[in-house]
Amino acid sequence: xxxxxxxxxxxxxxxxxxxxxxxxxxxxxxxxxxxxxxxxxxxxxxxxxxxxxxxxxxxxxxxxxxxxxxxxxxxxxxxxxxxxxxxxxxxxxxxxxxxxxxxxxx
Amino acid sequence: xxxxxxxxxxxxxxxxxxxxxxxxxxxxxxxxxxxxxxxxxxxxxxxxxxxxxxxxxxxxxxxxxxxxxxxxxxxxxxxxxxxxxxxxxxxxxxxxxxxxxxxxxxxxxxxxxxxxxxxxxxxxxxxxxxxxxxxxxxxxxxxxxxxxxxxxxxxxxxxxxxxxxxx
Numbered sequence: 001x002x003x004x005x006x007x008x009x010x011x012x013x014x015x016x017x018x019x020x021x022x023x024x025x026x027x028x029x030x031x032x033x034x035x036x037x038x039x040x041x042x043x044x045x046x047x048x049x050x051x052x053x054x055x056x057x058x059x060x061x062x063x064x065x066x067x068x069x070x071x072x073x074x075x076x077x078x079x080x081x082x083x084x085x086x087x088x089x090x091x092x093x094x095x096x097x098x099x100x101x102x103x104x105x106x
Numbered sequence: 107x108x109x110x111x112x113x114x115x116x117x118x119x120x121x122x123x124x125x126x127x128x129x130x131x132x133x134x135x136x137x138x139x140x141x142x143x144x145x146x147x148x149x150x151x152x153x154x155x156x157x158x159x160x161x162x163x164x165x166x167x168x169x170x171x172x173x174x175x176x177x178x179x180x181x182x183x184x185x186x187x188x189x190x191x192x193x194x195x196x197x198x199x200x201x202x203x204x205x206x207x208x209x210x211x212x213x214x215x216x217x218x219x220x221x222x223x224x225x226x227x228x229x230x231x232x233x234x235x236x237x238x239x240x241x242x243x244x245x246x247x248x249x250x251x252x253x254x255x256x257x258x259x260x261x262x263x264x265x266x267x268x269x270x271x272x273x
Binding site for chain 1: 107109110113117120121124125127128133136137140143144147150151153154155156158159162163166167170171174175178179181182184187188196200203204207208211212215216219222223224225226227229230232233237238241242246249253256257259260261263264265267268
């Protein structure tokens, strides 16, 4: 049995990031509620942020943290606009099911 | 040793909450699970030496963004999700595509970092508010200012989209 390391291997963090990202993609594919789909996008953004912070630690550079900061800002802006769009869609279509919002299909 | 313990606990919490986000049928349950994911990720950022990012994660994500989500869920009175009419593409190719994606990511991880370096708590002092502020207001000043314009545009867009009458 290998000795228990004094610390956490970097691949653990990157693996956790990959797992969270794949769970987010799964929700994006399988969920039908538009709000839940949106939350899964936020989950994917968070997974990528974890990778950024891990690499910032690995390369001893603050740039990864700065980039995470910008991703957070853009995600907040995206959430505001996206939820406004969801409100408008619900007002016009009275549905939250993404399969029923298919005007562009026809 | 204690690092590994903390990582294990909060990684498990993050993964369980993330799975709960996907499997819960009610959007409110998904939103609360997402808050759990974000809080445990904030602890992991602290372990990685990102103090400022950890606090920003709690305040911006778990605070502001999720409150916005919950407001919208309550405003629209979103109930249980109806599980019908799922597209055959998602049913047929969804799970294999996901497994393929995870496999590709794991393969890249093993190939790029065969002897993965050990990250100890406290060996990266560059994540403090001072360091990030210095970098943000010297090297990254232009992106920072552009970000403020982006936020302004996003606020205007949200107000215009969510007006009572869209004429």
